[in-house]
Amino acid sequence: MRNRIAELVESSLNSAITSQELSTSQLPTITIGTPANTEHGDFSCNIAMQMAKGERKAPRQVAEILIRHLGDGNGLFSKTEIAGPGFINFFVAATAWxxxxxxxxxxxxxxxxxxxGEGKKMQVEFVSANPTGPLHIGHGRGAAIGDTLCRILDASGWDVTREFYYNDAGAQINNLALSVQSRCLGIEPDDQRWPADGYQGEYIKDVARAYLARESVEASDQHTVANGDPKNLDAIREFAVAWLRREQDFDLAAFDVRFDVYTLESGLYTEGRVDSVVKQLIANGHTYELDGALWLKTTDFGDDKDRVMRKADGGYTYFVPDVAYHQAKWERGFTRVVNEQGADHHSTITRVRAGLQALDIGIPKGWPEYVLHQMVTVMRGGEEVKISKRAGSYVTLRDLIDEVGRDATRFFFIMRKPDAQLVFDIDLAKQQTNExxxxxxxxxxxxxxxxxxxxxxxxxxxxxxxxxxxxxxxxxxxxxxxxxxxxxxxxxxxxxxxxxxxxxxxxxxxxxxxxxxxxxxxxxxxxxxxxxxxxxxxxxxxxxxxxxxxxxxxxxxxxxxx
RNA sequence: GCGCUCGUAGCUCAGCUGGAUAGAGCAACGGCCUUCUAAGCCGUAGGUCAUAGGUUCGAGUCCUAUCGGGCGCGCCA
Structure with a gap:
């Protein structure tokens, strides 16, 4: 209905220009509003006020001309009127409704x-949790917002690809493997031999038990069989990643969230994408060496300081594969890409965009786009529950779905705009569900x-x-x-x-x-x-x-x- | 200190990319079930839109400053 009225206003505007009653050189964008007060009709348009200055006419005079050319919109309107400082109010006929x-x-x-969306491609990356533990409430908000966004974009005519990106090879994953290995060897967190930043959650024991029992794991993008040897850290790493990916699959399935594509950070290295990005950035003259590290001049692209790409130990910082990943997205033909992520990672936006600009391959400045969600504070028993993955004390998404229900959890997570903080009171959600x-x-x-x-x-x-x-x-x-x-x-x-x-x-x-x-x-x-x-x-x-x-x-x- | 973000009713939040008299839920108070589900409806009360300037026909919305909460500011991710 809103669009129909906008089209009618546009044609009456054109008609008035043709008859030289209006002379505007450029058409203003026509916005149709819905008045708060029903006495002002079903819809209203403020175009006459916007045009008044350029036309050197009073707003109400412009409105009068437009209404004359508008007529009754082929029976759509029971009444049109000029009101207030120059609003055009439309009353839609009951028969039309x-x-x-x-x-x-x-x-x-x-x-x-x-x-x-005209069937054009859009990619949405969300959740993208590293496989170091079950999904927590923060991931839950990201999953709910990202998944709903995908459904909305699909309903709006876009061809949506849902993507999940994760780090399967970095320091944290190594830390995970060491933690599982320690459990395999019966080492407890209070033991001197326990890894410095080891993951202490109960689930690590489950992973170790399954590994020693030589279980096989089928995750949506991982298939593996445990080797069972507690000395083989590579085998433990592979198994732990697959096992935790499968856990996340369970959580996401319970939430009715699915993905089309999974991208692993390790693949960006093995395919040579990371090396190729580094070479390109060097060739384009946007890097320099300092203190044994390689730096990217992100300050040339709006960052407040330059960033290290290659550490003194030879490893790349996390944002380099991220740039490589986004270059791949671009090459895959996504002229629109949205990343849904926690606002605590907002500093990556400037870095990734800077890296992509420095590649100089025609990527627009504001690409990719971002949706950032603010923190979720979890309340239980009137107290804030601190989220600490390594200490293992946190509320998982699955716990929440089991307690509150999938429908209510999804609704709760998306009912606030993403950039507002959210207080999730578990007791309230549990005890007063009918509210x-x-x-x-x-x-x-x-x-x-x-x-x-x-x-x-x-x-x-x-x-x-x-x-x-x-x-x-x-x-x-x-x-x-x-x-x-x-x-x-x-x-x-x-x-x-x-x-x-x-x-x-x-x-x-x-x-x-x-x-x-x-x-x-x-x-x-x-x-x-x-x-x-x-x-x-x-x-x-x-x-x-x-x-x-x-x-x-x-x-x-x-x-x-x- | 710098960057991002938020500040609207007692509480939790909307406010349609500048529009007309700022809304909803919860909490409070008063009504409505012998008839299709009372997990509902109707009414009352509750506001200096953090503060001070600015932009214009018009500001909760845009700009500047200040105050306050959150996040970020690593050769972690």
């Missing part, structure tokens, strides 16, 4: 989807399903493709408001996709559910009036479909009973 229900019906479970907004939305869906059960018992069912005469009975403010909210789902999806902000969809759902609950309490659906009953059943059929479609994009179920 009613007719839009037919479009929702014909689109079925694809209603809400748009073609905005969680996700139930409010799901309840609306279950309620509608229940109405249809009752209707079926009494021999009623929603009509298929009803005529305008049958729908014209839908006239109350609640009914029209319900339709209005439903039709804005595609706009909401686009807004979420453009801003990378999944939380907007949770607010949309709450609003839609709220509108339905109000309608339900004020009106009876099944009544003596068979014509009205049919019209309302049709309205609720579309409402249930809209709720289900939107919930599905959030990866949340739409229960038929609660």
């Amino acid at each position: 009613q007719a839009s229900l037919l479009e929702i019906e014909s689109q079925g479970n694809t209603f809400g989807r748009t073609a905005t 969680n907004p996700v139930y409010y939305v799901q309840y609306a869906h279950a309620r509608i399903c229940s109405i249809f059960e009752n209707a079926a018992e009494k021999g009623f069912k929603a009509p298929v493709k009803p005529a305008a005469d049958e729908l014209k009975l839908l006239t109350t403010p609640e009914e029209l408001q319900l339709i209005k909210i439903m039709t804005s789902l595609p706009d909401t999806i686009d807004d979420c996709a453009i801003h990378f902000e999944p939380h907007r969809l949770t607010y949309y759902l709450t609003e839609l559910a709220s509108c339905f609950h109000s309608f339900y309490n004020k009106n009876r659906v099944i009544s003596e009036d068979t014509a009205l009953t049919a019209a309302r059943l049709y309205l609720l059929k579309r409402t249930a479909q809209t709720l289900k479609n939107a919930l599905s994009i959030l990866g949340i179920s739409a229960p038929e009973r609660m």
Whole structure:
């Protein structure tokens, strides 16, 4: 609806220019807003105020010209008016709202989807947790935001690739292998022989036990059989990585999150990508040697200090393979790449982008794009739970899903905008689950399903493709408001996709559910009036479909009973 | 000290890339179930949008400064 009105305004603008009533040399971008006050109509446009100065006319005068060329929008509007300092307000005719229900019906479970992305490729990298332990709550937020973002971008017409990148060969992985080896040899964390920064979690014992038992492991991207020899550190490393990757697979599966591509840091070395990037950066003259290390002049690209690429010990710092990885993404044809990660890693953005600019291979300055989520503070028993992976004292994602439920956990993680901090009170989420907004939305869906059960018992069912005469009975403010909210789902999806902000969809759902609950309490659906009953059943059929479609994009179920 | 980010009702947060009288949930108070699910609805109360300037027809939103919380500032990832 919003787009339709924007198109009408644009054509009336063109028409006014053709007739030389307006003379603007460049068309302003047309934005259609939704007034907070219903007295100001269903939609409004501020274009007359924006153009007034250039036109050397009063805003209301510009608005008057536009309205004249606009007419009634081929019956779309029941009224258009000029209001306030120069707003154009649009009142959509009830018949137009009613007719839009037919479009929702014909689109079925694809209603809400748009073609905005034009089928172009976009890659989203998220979670990207190193396989040194189970996923914790911070990863959970990243998984929920990243996965929902993928679903939203897909619904917005993008061809999305979901990617998981991890370090399978660095110092931390070596540390992991040493920890497992120590457990294999029966060495405890308080033993002198325990590795300095060893991982102390209970799960390390499980890995050691499985390794000694020569178990085999099938992870989504790893397949291995334990060698069983506690002296063979390489074999332990390989097994531990695969074992923990599989654990993460379990966690992610429980969260209904999946990936298309896994990229291993070690592969960037074995394929020669890291070497090739270093050579290219040297050849382009963006490096220098100092104190036995090789530096990249990232200050040439907006960083506040230069960064070491190759350490004095000969190893590369982590961001070098990261640059190589992103070069590979670019070569794979992703002109748009989004990285979802914790805000505590935000300093990598400048470095990676600087490295890519220094390669001078035509990558745009702002590529890749980033979505950063702020810290999650975990509260349990009224106290903050400190997250320490090495000490093993932290709340895992799986614990959370087991305690709170998948739907509520997902909803909770995405209902705030990513760059706001999140307090996750486990006791609250556990003990007062019916206060969680996700139930409010799901309840609306279950309620509608229940109405249809009752209707079926009494021999009623929603009509298929009803005529305008049958729908014209839908006239109350609640009914029209319900339709209005439903039709804005595609706009909401686009807004979420453009801003990378999944939380907007949770607010949309709450609003839609709220509108339905109000309608339900004020009106009876099944009544003596068979014509009205049919019209309302049709309205609720579309409402249930809209709720289900939107919930599905959030990866949340739409229960038929609660 | 520098960079990023946040600061909106008692609490947790929205506020549609500058629009009209700043909203929701929870908590508080008062109502609504012999009829389709009360996990619901209706109403009341609650605000100097951290502070001070600036930009313009118009600022919670943009700019500057200050104050306060978080994160980052490693030849760790």
